[in-house]
Amino acid sequence: MIRLINLKDHRIISDKCIIAESYFSRLRGWIGKTRADVGEGIFFPRCSSIHMWCMSIPIDVVFLNERNVVTSVRAGARPWKFLPITDLQASGTLELPVGSIERLGILVGDELCFG
Numbered sequence: 001m002i003r004l005i006n007l008k009d010h011r012i013i014s015d016k017c018i019i020a021e022s023y024f025s026r027l028r029g030w031i032g033k034t035r036a037d038v039g040e041g042i043f044f045p046r047c048s049s050i051h052m053w054c055m056s057i058p059i060d061v062v063f064l065n066e067r068n069v070v071t072s073v074r075a076g077a078r079p080w081k082f083l084p085i086t087d088l089q090a091s092g093t094l095e096l097p098v099g100s101i102e103r104l105g106i107l108v109g110d111e112l113c114f115g
Contacts, residue, residue, distance in 0.1 A: 004041060004094070007111045011104055014041030014096065017114070021045060029095065030055055036097035043114070047093040049086040055079040058098040062106055063090035070110045075101045 004013040016039050020026045029042055031054050044050070050061060061074040071089040076098055087093075100106070 002043075002114050004043070005113045005115070006104065006106065007113050008107075009105070012039075013094075013100070013104055013106065013112060015039045017041040017043055017094075019043050019045065019114075030057065030059060033057060038097060038100075040097060041100075042095045044093045044095070046091065048088055048090040049084045050077075050093055050095070051084050052077055052079050052081040060096045060098055060101040061085055062094040062096065062101065062112075063087035064092045064094060064112060065089060066091045068092070068112045068114070070106060070108050070112065072108060073101050073106055075099075 002017045003015050004017045006013055020042050056079055058076050058078050061077050062070055063072045065071050072087045074085050077085055
C-alpha cells in the first residue's frame with residue numbers, strides 16, 4: 001500500500017492506497033466491500049472511466065492526468081449505476097470512501113503525490 005498526499009496543503013489523502021495494476025485488482029476494485037474506511041483508496045492507472053455496477057457502497061471519484069493533477073471530481077457516486085463516470089482528460093482514477101472529497105478539500109487543479 002502507498003501513501004497519497006495533496007501537495008497543496010500536504011494533507012494525507014490516503015495512507016492505505018492500493019494501486020490496481022493487475023487484471024484481477026482492476027476488475028475487483030471495491031466490489032464486494034460493504035464499507036470503506038477513512039484512509040483507504042484504490043488508484044487505477046490508465047483509466048479515465050469507471051462504473052458503479054455491482055458496487056454496494058457509494059464512493060468519491062477523483063480523476064487525475066499524467067502529472068497526477070486533479071482534472072475532475074465526483075462526490076458520492078452511487079452504487080449500481082450502469083452508466084459510466086468518465087473524464088476524457090484523465091489518465092488515472094482514484095476511488096475514495098464517500099465524503100473524502102469534501103472532508104479533505106480536494107479540488108480540480110490539486111497535485112497529488114504517491115509515495
